[in-house]
Amino acid sequence: MHFDVFNGDADGIIALVQLRLAQPKQSQLITGVKRDISLLKQVRAQEAKSVTVLDISLEKNSDALKRLLANRVEVLYVDHHRAGDIPQDDKLNAIINTDANTCTSLLVNELLQGKYVNWAIAAAFGDNMKAAAQTLAQQVGLSKTQQQLLEALGVYINYNGYGRDLDDLHFHPAELFTRLVKYTDPLELIADSNSVFATLQSAYRQDMAKAGSAEVLFDGPSCKVVLLADEAWARRVSGVFGNELANACPDKAHAVLTLNADLSYTVSVRAPLNNKQGADNVCVQFPTGGGRAAAAGINHLPQEKLEAFIGAVSQYYLT
Incomplete structure (x- = not known):
């Protein structure tokens, strides 16, 4: 059996869309909300002949990867997050690039020699890599209108991946993949009034309108920290709202905190766009x-650690 293991955000889903358009394959899909990245342990080594892993940190899945390789399972691993030590094994094809200006879908685009480049552009926009997306779009001759449409699609798909659990999402990421992979070109999907584009667009606009009331916890020379409520809409916008803040003020780092039921915080951090590291x-x-260097997060930050966190972000980007 083949397993496709992928992050539930725009980059992970669209990376798999490109691969399966190019190489159709019956597979078991393993994914989850964006922050659910310890996914590889769900693959049962004794049942797997081959595995494709997309857009989840090798560092966070190292033990599960080693178990698969020990069972002589073939693994294609494409990612741009912290990798740690990459195993040297003839069964592992690791395409890892942690450069802050690339993403998994762009790496897959290179692997496929640009065969589904419009999908890669949408993913790069969704991962808030606007400069890389625009450069690639210009290289292939897309108009400004086409770029804007692909950017919107990428943002909406990315928005769908955020939530405490799958119940917060509009579409399960596996279902969203199956809907997207029907289209060889995302511009065709956008033009289809029966596609997911209109549904996600409406939901995104409603949720983002509420984000304007976010409480500002800290606003200093090097970073800004805002707080969202313990509500499903807030969890859904936590990542894309952070991207919006980063785009509006590219010299500052930004952190969006969402209150959890246990009064801890889920944290989404964006490095300054003009200093995409750290x-x-x-x-x-x-x-x-x-x-990763440009965007990272904390799943559970205790309230008593809030001051230390704000201090860490502020101090890091002052230096």
Whole structure:
């Protein structure tokens, strides 16, 4: 059996869309909400002949990967997050690039030699890599209108991945993948009035309208920290709202905190767009923290650690 294991955000889903358009394959889909990244352990090594892993940190899935390789399972691993030590094994094809200006879908686009480049552009926009997306879009001759449409689609797919659990999402990421992979070009999907585009657009606009009331916890020279309520809409916008804040003020780091039921916080951090590094270094200082240089997060930040977190973000980007 083949398993496709992928992050439930725009980058993870669209990376798989590109691969399965190019290489159709019957597979068992394993995914979850964006922050559910310890996914590889769900693959039962004795049942797997091959596994594709997309957009989840190798560092966070190292033990599960080693078990698969020990069982001689073939693994294609494509990612741009912290990797740690990459096993040297003839069964592992690891395409890992942690550069802050790339993402998994762009790596897959290179692997496929640009065969489904419009999908890669949508994913890059969704992962808030606007400069990389625009550069690629210009290279392939997309108009400004087409770029804007792909950006909207990428943002909406990314927005759908955020939530405490799957019940918060509008579409299960596996279902969203199956709906998207029907289209060889995302512009065709956008033009289809029966596609998920209109549904996600309406939901996104309603939720983001509420985000304007976010409480500002801290606003200093190097970072801004805002708080959202313990509500489903707030959990859904936590990532895309952070991207919006980062785009509006590219010299500052931004953190969006969402209150959890146990009064801890879920944290989404964006490095300054003009200094896309260090978000992962800040977040890994706290238990349940991780991510990549430009964007990272903490799943459960205790209230008593809030002041220390704000201090860590502020100090890091002052230096």
